[in-house]
Amino acid sequence: MFGEIAGRYDLLNRVLSFGVDVYWRWRTVRKVSPVGEAPVLDVCTGTGDLALAYWKRGEGKVPVIGSDFTHQMLVRAAAKTSKRTASLPIQFVEADAQQLPFQSNLFQIVSVAFGLRNIADTQAGLREMLRVCRPGGKVVVLEFSEPQSRLFGMIYRFYFKHILPRIGQLVSGSRLDAYHYLPESVGEFPCGEKLANVMQECGLTEVEFRPLTFGIATLYWGTKAPSAIASNRA
DSSP states (O other): HHHHHHHHHHHHHHHHHHTTTHHHHHHHHHSSSSOOOOOEESOOOOTTTTHOOOHHHHHHHHHEEESOOOHHHHHHHHHHHTTTTSSOOOEEEEEEESSSSSSSSSSEEEEEEEEEESSSSHHHHHHHHHHHHEEEEEEEEEEEEOOOHHHHHHHHHHHIIIIIHHHHHHHHHSSSSSSHHHHHHHSSSTTTHHHHHHHHHHHOOOEEEEETTTTTEEEEEEEOOOOOOOOOOO
């Protein structure tokens, strides 16, 4: 399904969010910014937008890796970023977020934008992100959520459930109802305090979250305890 929409994925992200998704990533990399030159990992990277935002935030001096299980998305990501990141290219790796091919305690930041709800086992994905994060590092989640305002929530849900899927299907040409899957998956996924609790249950400490744009999206972040010990795996 994701491979089928890869070609027009960026266009539809801009159109369907009215461009606000760029702002959400801008807020993410400023709220949790890289420090020093330890690497950053962006899982479920898609076409690499958040990976590129972290590369820019690190001024091209911080190694950034983007991982995803959809080959077609990674092809688009590599093509989009290669000319912009010539000095220290972003690396893209085809990988399952539930079994990342990286050693433990490696990355200063492990992020995921709009991909956590697509991982078959949410907690397994979060624990794997925690494993590869170095002690004292940050795990960052940017995900869709449900607006709390009654009036705005009604307007938003109508757009999200009835208008967005039709535009998405028309423009993408998807035969697998990718843009009908989007509102369904968001409606079933925990948000706010519930997702923050799941992150804590998976071992993260100092978990905080902040709603963005009237609660359409929420940014979550937590810390891997400095004393945390994870089993190393190449």
